Amino acid sequence: MLTPKTIPNPQFRNHLTWIFLGLWVGTMLLFWQQHQKDSTLSFANAAAKTANAVVNIYTFTNQETPFNHSNNQKITNLGSGVIISKDGYILTNHHVIQGASAVIVSLNDQRQTRASIIGSDPATDLAVLKIELTELTPINLGNSDTLRVGDQILAIGNPFGIGQTVTAGIVSAKGRDSIGLNTYENFIQTDAAINPGNSGGALVDLKGQLVGISSAIYSSSGGSQGIGFATPINDAIKIMQSIIEYGSVVRGYLGLQVQENSHQVAIALNLTTDDGLIVTSVTPNSPAYNAGIRAGDILISIEKYTDLSAHRAQQLVSQLTPGEDVTIKGLRGTQSYITKARVEKLPAMQAVEHN
Template identity: 45%
Template sequence: MMQRLWLLFAQTVTVGLALWFIVFTLQPGWLGRGGKVGAHTFAVQEAVPGAAPAHATYAEAARRAMPAVVNIFTSKEAPQAANPLLRDPLFRRFFGERGEEDKQASLGSGVIVGAQGYILTNNHVVEAADEIEVALADGRKASATIVGTDPETDLAVIKVNLNNLPAITFGHPEHSKVGDVVLAIGNPFGVGQTVTMGIISATGRNHLGINAFENFIQTDAAINPGNSGGALIDAQGNLLGINSAIYSRSGGSLGIGFAIPVSTVKMVMESILRHGHVVRGWIGVEPQDITPELAESFGLAQKNGAIIAGVLKNGPADKAGVRPGDILLAVQGKPVSDTTEMLNLIAQLTPGKPAKISVLRRSQRLELEVQIGKRPNLRREED
């Protein structure tokens, strides 16, 4: 009898333990306080709302400049659409009407520089465009017209008929240093307004063969197709340059981008607004850099300056007595180190006014006075 009672007790305890284990595993809440077994609670740390971040931020600079950067959409008639055959009624009867597919679309960026609607961009963004549409950061859109262009620096001024626009503040690139943080703002690949960050990699870049007049700011801030004409700003949100070109083997950013500094931009913009085009000085010569090979060939001790390879007959330089083979040493007292510097110095002179130039001829230094002419609208590197 006792053995049967003990067996019954053991079975009851075993069944009870099995039931407790199942309930504890699958429904711990049924056990009341037992449901909290193994649970861990702790308080998370939260930042104070509005507190300044511990790391550097350029949000304020971007906030100041972004409203002044616009997206530019252009379209032009495709070459085949200009064929008179496409306007023939019989042709249209058989092949149908041709519409939007006859237009070539492209995109770029621009920077609002005047509350009256003036916008700076690259010449290559708007050249030959039949239609130009500008999209502002606040969502507004407007058609734009070209005020003037300057292919030799790849700059253009366009205008929209909108008032009270957020104009950007111009900075001072002459005070910028290699290593300074910069932001590039534009519309890369048409994805929408985008901000990228980098540093100034170099200043005064030239001899790149991009434009006739070059004085680029080089940066590693990501610049891609669609960024052309956008803003390169400093850490305070001031405009340092207009993004113009990239070095790339793939079509995307490789960390080598070039921006036209606002010192050049201001000169071009003011001339376009005053004359409708850029007025530059010109003397009518074809210069050539002094290379070690040329110096040795001609027995030149002079390593700086520009050799005058050719002189335009009856041009300003010809009338002043400049001869082929002369080495141009200085313009208005400013030394000339190479042809790029010579082009820039002469371009800054006022047409119609005299200027002093220094040349070296057969080891003799000569001072000549030349009546500055007006530079023709050519893309060739001659002056």
């Protein structure tokens, strides 16, 4: 007697198919997670993506000899820069190229060329160069606004002129604005080793995207002590665009100096409030002077902004457009007032000195 073959239930076959599919997807997911984990253990991918966009910068000045009065060129500075565009624009620091009679840029592929200085901004210690070479590799731009304290970053540059070097660290702080290095400060602080020669180099995230331009170190010895500062790339790009378009950075100007008010200050000066900003001086014939603002007044708001620090007020005014009217609310004694000031262009600034 023949026993008929058992025909598997179609539902059972579908069930087995889904089991095998689930096992395959799970295996692939584990492999992918392991690959991602292995990738995060190394900074090699991020460094490789950015290496060709970071350049070494050598500056020269003409030195006159005392006997025959002939000019000799002498290397006076070493620094770094970052290629921002395929047509050769490079971001670096103002103090790297300050006073240079010639600037030479050395690429990671061993090419060297002379660079033109498009312009610089001593107030933020940024400068823009341009080189005339083909087949350049510009860096990918990140978003410095999305950086978080604790994020891992890399500093890439040319410390001590020994060649391109990569150091790793984290974002230690953001918005550092009272360091005393520049007139306008909004630094990213990092513990990645930044040494002399790193100035103007790249601060990148682990995707290889530029998030800052390395600017300075805070050190008693001249070497890295785990406190480095970089200009956020979102700020630096705006500066660069202004320099390319106008030859300099156009900033607003009101012509007044302020200091922050506090309970202790209000008691000491016998003020009627401990809010606002105290006007310490007003430049004659400036927009603030013509608007009726005087030393001793207390500024309650500039436009819609209240509760301003002295530094934030300075930044706010610098971002105003020359020619526009700005509304200012103030207090003189017990009498409040509202006035409008016509913003002017900030006069040319003297170069910021660096040690």
